[in-house]
Amino acid sequence: xxxxxxxxxxxxxxxxxxxxxxxxxxxxxxxxxxxxxxxxxxxxxxxxxxxxxxxxxxxxxxxxxxxxxxxxxxxxxxxxxxxxxxxxxxxxxxxxxxxxxxxxxxxxxxxxxxxxxxxxxxxxxxxxxxxxxxxxxxxxxxxxxxxxxxxxxxxxxxxxxxxxxxxxxxxxxxxxxxxxxxxxxxxxxxxxxxxxxxxxxxxxxxxxxxxxxxxxxxxxxxxxxxxxxxxxxxxxxxxxxxxxxxxxxxxxxxxxxxxxxxxxxxxxxxxxxxxxxxxxxxxxxxxxxxxxxxxxxxxxxxxxxxxxxxxxxxxxxxxxxxxxxxxxxxxxxxxxxxxxxxxxxxxxxxxx
Ligand code: IPM
Ligand code: MN
Numbered sequence: 001x002x003x004x005x006x007x008x009x010x011x012x013x014x015x016x017x018x019x020x021x022x023x024x025x026x027x028x029x030x031x032x033x034x035x036x037x038x039x040x041x042x043x044x045x046x047x048x049x050x051x052x053x054x055x056x057x058x059x060x061x062x063x064x065x066x067x068x069x070x071x072x073x074x075x076x077x078x079x080x081x082x083x084x085x086x087x088x089x090x091x092x093x094x095x096x097x098x099x100x101x102x103x104x105x106x107x108x109x110x111x112x113x114x115x116x117x118x119x120x121x122x123x124x125x126x127x128x129x130x131x132x133x134x135x136x137x138x139x140x141x142x143x144x145x146x147x148x149x150x151x152x153x154x155x156x157x158x159x160x161x162x163x164x165x166x167x168x169x170x171x172x173x174x175x176x177x178x179x180x181x182x183x184x185x186x187x188x189x190x191x192x193x194x195x196x197x198x199x200x201x202x203x204x205x206x207x208x209x210x211x212x213x214x215x216x217x218x219x220x221x222x223x224x225x226x227x228x229x230x231x232x233x234x235x236x237x238x239x240x241x242x243x244x245x246x247x248x249x250x251x252x253x254x255x256x257x258x259x260x261x262x263x264x265x266x267x268x269x270x271x272x273x274x275x276x277x278x279x280x281x282x283x284x285x286x287x288x289x290x291x292x293x294x295x296x297x298x299x300x301x302x303x304x305x306x307x308x309x310x311x312x313x314x315x316x317x318x319x320x321x322x323x324x325x326x327x328x329x330x331x332x333x334x335x336x337x338x339x340x341x342x343x344x345x346x347x348x349x350x351x352x
Contacts, residue, residue, distance in 0.1 A: 002035040002305060005065040009043040010083070011279025012289040012338075013071020019291035019342030020069060020298035023317070026346035027302065027310040038065070044075020044083055044279075053086030059094035067301050068095075068272035071294065072279035085137075092130050097264035097272060098161065099168050100128035100243060101300070104230070104250035107259065108323035114253050117230060122253055124233035125176065127169040128243025130264055132161045133194075135240045157194045157239065163201045168267060169237035170209040178234050182206075183215040185222045185238035185246065198239065223249055251276060258290030258329040259322070261297040263304060271304055273297040280331065288332040291342050292318055317348035 006021065008014030021037065028035055040061075047053050055061075062068055073088045091097070106112050106122035114122065134155045142150040166184075173182045184202045186195035199216070206214040217225065219242045225232050226249055238246065251260035257277030265271040275293030283289045295318060303311035321344050327335035334341060 002033065002067070003065040004035055004037045004301070005062050005068045006037045006039045007042055007068060007070045008039070009071040009073045009087075009279065010045070010075045011072055011281040011284045013043070013073070013279055015071075015285070015287070015338055016275055016289060016291040016294035017069060017071040019338060019345070020294040022342045022346045023295050023314060023349060024298055024302070026349040027307075027314060030313070030349055030352065031307070031310050033307055033310065037069075042087055043073060044078045047078060047083060047086075048075070053083060054090055059091065062091070062095060062272075063270055065270060067305060068270060069298065069301060070272055070274040072275065072277070074279040074281070076281045089135065091272060092264050095264075095266055095270050095272065096131060097266045097269075098129065098131045098164060099263075099265040099267070100130040100240075100247075101172075101263040101265055102126045102128060102243070102247040102250065102276065103261070103296075103300075104226075104233075104247070104254050106254045107319050109326065110255035110259065110322050110329055112253050112255060114227060114230065117253075121231040123178070124230065124250075125172065125235050126243055126247050126250060127165065127172060127235060127237045128247060129161065129165040129238070129240050130243075131240075132156050132158060133240030155191070155194050155239070155241070157197050159197065159201065162198055163205065166198075166202050166205050166237055168265075169235055170205055170212055173212045173235040174209065176235060179213075180211055181213040181215055181234040182209075183217055183222075183233060183236045185217055185219050185236050185242055187219050187242075188216075189218060194239070202237075219246065222246055226250060226253065247276065255322075255329040257293065258331065258334075259292045259296065261293050261295075261300055263297070263300045265304065271301075273301040273304075283331050286332075287337045287339060288334075289338050290329055290331060290334055291338050292322070292329070292345075295342070295345055313349055313352055314345070316352070317345045320348050321345055
């Protein structure tokens with residue numbers, strides 16, 4: 001019996017999460033695994049009501065579960081940073097989810113802005129470090145608000161943090177068994193402390209994975225290849241900030257935020273899965289947002305729990321719906337409502 005914590009969150013989060021849970025239910029009926037869900041109301045509305053971003057027990061609470069399913073965090077009436085840092089980053093850090101796994105996969109029938117590229121070309125995975133780098137909050141400000149203001153935001157890279165991320169990426173490239181190639185995305189020509197550490201750790205660990213081809217690209221070059229030759233990539237490993245940036249680019253090449261999913265993974269603990277698109281407040285309650293990203297996040301959740309049959313089936317169901325049903329991935333342009341898209345995926349799973 002899996003215990004799944006459900007955090008619908010803000011904006012359209014709860015709507016898309018509902019569709020993911022619909023698909024989960026269909027998969028459990030079909031394949032016989034059992035689960036229960038516990039819902040938490042953490043998010044912008046609760047914060048505005050109570051002044052608290054997360055209850056102090058949040059992480060301990062979530063650790064009692066096998067996985068966390070998250071809709072979206074971000075509220076138009078809350079100053080940027082408060083919920084992002086207070087909820088999303090607090091959970092990633094608090095649960096030590098040191099991997100942010102982001103597949104960049106173009107499903108059949110989905111339009112990509114990349115000319116002459118198709119599903120065979122756009123199919124790679126970014127392993128983003130998720131607990132260090134520029135995201136730790138290290139640094140500070142002096143003489144704030146004066147003409148002499150100084151702002152320092154430091155990138156923290158620990159040997160342990162970097163190495164465990166790289167190791168995960170090598171393991172992932174091995175398990176994925178596509179091109180058996182792992183590209184380190186860095187900036188060794190300028191960030192000569194941080195990415196020197198990354199580079200040394202990368203090639204040291206590479207010695208233990210002789211079946212995986214190690215490859216290196218600077219982050220700026222990576223963005224060029226992601227547009228020009230996405231087929232070059234199999235698995236990319238990178239730091240937190242670069243990973244954040246390049247996965248939004250990747251998401252656009254796979255059809256946009258309506259379809260891009262990600263997992264915040266603690267391989268030894270509790271992981272959290274989310275559509276990476278945000279809360280899209282202007283579409284809240286309209287039943288127009290694309291739930292496929294959230295359904296993809298559920299697919300990753302089940303894969304991580306070891307329910308690979310269910311994960312494979314949901315992947316096929318998504319491909320069926322994109323390939324034969326949806327007109328577009330964009331909110332309001334799918335030709336179907338949010339709930340109808342969820343129904344179609346669930347139906348495919350049930351009928352399989
Ligand atoms: C993401 C988001 C977050 C990040 C924000 C909301 C803190 O952009 O999941 O990529 O920067 O990691
Ligand atoms: Mn981001």
